[in-house]
Amino acid sequence: MTCLKPEGTAPADEPTDGLDFNPYEAMRPRAPGDIPQRVRNGARVKANDVAPEGVYRPDYNILTPHMRSPDYVQMSTAAAITLGITRGRMYRCSCSRCLNLLLTYPEGCRANCAYCGLARHREAERDYADRNFIRVDWPAVPTEEVVEIVARNGENTPFHRMCISMITHPSSDADTVTVLKTWTARIPPERIPVSILSNPTTMTRGDVRTLRDLGAEIFTVALDAATPELFDRTRGKGVQSPHSWRKYWEILHDARDIFGPQKFGAHIIVGMGESEHDVLCLVQTLVDLGGHSHMFCFFPERGSLMDHLPATPRDQWRRVQLARYLIDYRGLRVEHMTFDGEGRVTDFGLPQGELDAIVDSGIPFRTSGCPGKFADDISACDRPYGDSPPSDIASYPFQPNKTDLRKVRRQLALPKRESTP
Ligand code: SF4
Numbered sequence: 240m241t242c243l244k245p246e247g248t249a250p251a252d253e254p255t256d257g258l259d260f261n262p263y264e265a266m267r268p269r270a271p272g273d274i275p276q277r278v279r280n281g282a283r284v285k286a287n288d289v290a291p292e293g294v295y296r297p298d299y300n301i302l303t304p305h306m307r308s309p310d311y312v313q314m315s316t317a318a319a320i321t322l323g324i325t326r327g328r329m330y331r332c333s334c335s336r337c338l339n340l341l342l343t344y345p346e347g348c349r350a351n352c353a354y355c356g357l358a359r360h361r362e363a364e365r366d367y368a369d370r371n372f373i374r375v376d377w378p379a380v381p382t383e384e385v386v387e388i389v390a391r392n393g394e395n396t397p398f399h400r401m402c403i404s405m406i407t408h409p410s411s412d413a414d415t416v417t418v419l420k421t422w423t424a425r426i427p428p429e430r431i432p433v434s435i436l437s438n439p440t441t442m443t444r445g446d447v448r449t450l451r452d453l454g455a456e457i458f459t460v461a462l463d464a465a466t467p468e469l470f471d472r473t474r475g476k477g478v479q480s481p482h483s484w485r486k487y488w489e490i491l492h493d494a495r496d497i498f499g500p501q502k503f504g505a506h507i508i509v510g511m512g513e514s515e516h517d518v519l520c521l522v523q524t525l526v527d528l529g530g531h532s533h534m535f536c537f538f539p540e541r542g543s544l545m546d547h548l549p550a551t552p553r554d555q556w557r558r559v560q561l562a563r564y565l566i567d568y569r570g571l572r573v574e575h576m577t578f579d580g581e582g583r584v585t586d587f588g589l590p591q592g593e594l595d596a597i598v599d600s601g602i603p604f605r606t607s608g609c610p611g612k613f614a615d616d617i618s619a620c621d622r623p624y625g626d627s628p629p630s631d632i633a634s635y636p637f638q639p640n641k642t643d644l645r646k647v648r649r650q651l652a653l654p655k656r657e658s659t660p
């Protein structure tokens with residue numbers, strides 16, 4: 240099958256109930272509401288102007304302090320637990336291998352992506368530092384304090400990678416540079432390599448080069464949407480958001496030229512209305528360019544413009560996870576696979592015995608992202624429960640055991656294995 244849009248998509252407004260995929264017509268975001276002038280651009284936080292005192296843990300019941308990058312960054316709950324900044328335990332995970340840092344401003348992200356908890360339309364309801372993002376809270380911490388703790392741990396650090404997540408804000412290009420310089424001044428990139436999750440909308444080719452020259456190892460672009468139509472609907476004009484497919488691809492090509500093979504990639508969210516064939520063609524394009532894809536299973540983030548929509552059915556997600564792994568790491572091509580009229584994978588293009596061995600390894604079903612120190616195909620970025628609840632895991636933040644793999648095989652409708660109890 241070629242990379243053309245498959246025939247026979249579902250009719251408009253067809254409910255997803257009973258379907259084993261999320262069709263385009265059903266995955267329409269809500270329109271963003273009007274935001275009163277008095278709360279726009281972080282006005283509430285700036286008017287209160289509460290001075291921050293060390294770590295801030297998101298709490299909607301107290302006044303949010305006035306915190307701003309590069310002096311402050313937010314970090315995932317998993318990273319905060321691993322760093323010892325927040326107390327807590329994660330289901331079946333002892334720590335996170337990736338320190339995800341997020342730039343922070345009272346004005347927040349100025350984009351309005353429909354699936355995102357950080358989106359601008361939320362400013363009427365929640366101050367930026369209190370917003371949930373990929374299902375969790377993001378404590379805010381002085382940047383110097385983060386660097387000090389990690390530097391003090393030296394070679395004993397649990398982290399295999401650090402990632403700076405830019406957001407759409409006029410200061411984010413310059414502040415990413417400052418945070419990166421602050422980090423590399425104390426922590427050698429050989430000890431903890433750095434990735435950049437970029438914001439192409441405000442960036443130039445020169446910005447990409449600067450980040451590479453300052454020691455970043457991998458550069459990623461969060462395409463998120465797998466097709467131009469879906470991109471425009473969820474991140475562009477469809478939701479009064481400034482992003483464009485063309486600009487994202489321009490910066491992705493710059494990253495390929497500047498960072499080189501295997502050192503750039505794109506994030507893709509699966510189940511927002513694209514077909515499996517669409518997303519796997521994109522995976523193939525990225526591999527052909529020399530890069531990688533990092534996959535996320537769509538989850539209706541609380542407070543987002545898509546919070547009324549269904550999470551990606553597990554069978555759709557597992558098929559895409561497995562096929563993506565085969566293309567990214569096992570040399571298979573999308574042309575080796577077969578698809579039905581709805582674009583669903585019907586054959587992965589491998590003899591059953593070989594496919595079984597790869598499924599049994601469990602690696603295709605782990606969280607995907609930039610590599611850590613265990614293996615090239617095992618992501619440092621484990622994002623525990625960022626795309627599902629622990630009760631129905633989409634991306635395994637740990638090595639799945641035999642019970643997990645039995646469930647995965649059921650979700651893939653693969654026959655039970657003798658060796659898999
Ligand atoms: S640019 Fe990123 S952080 Fe901002 S709304 Fe879009 S997905 Fe969320």
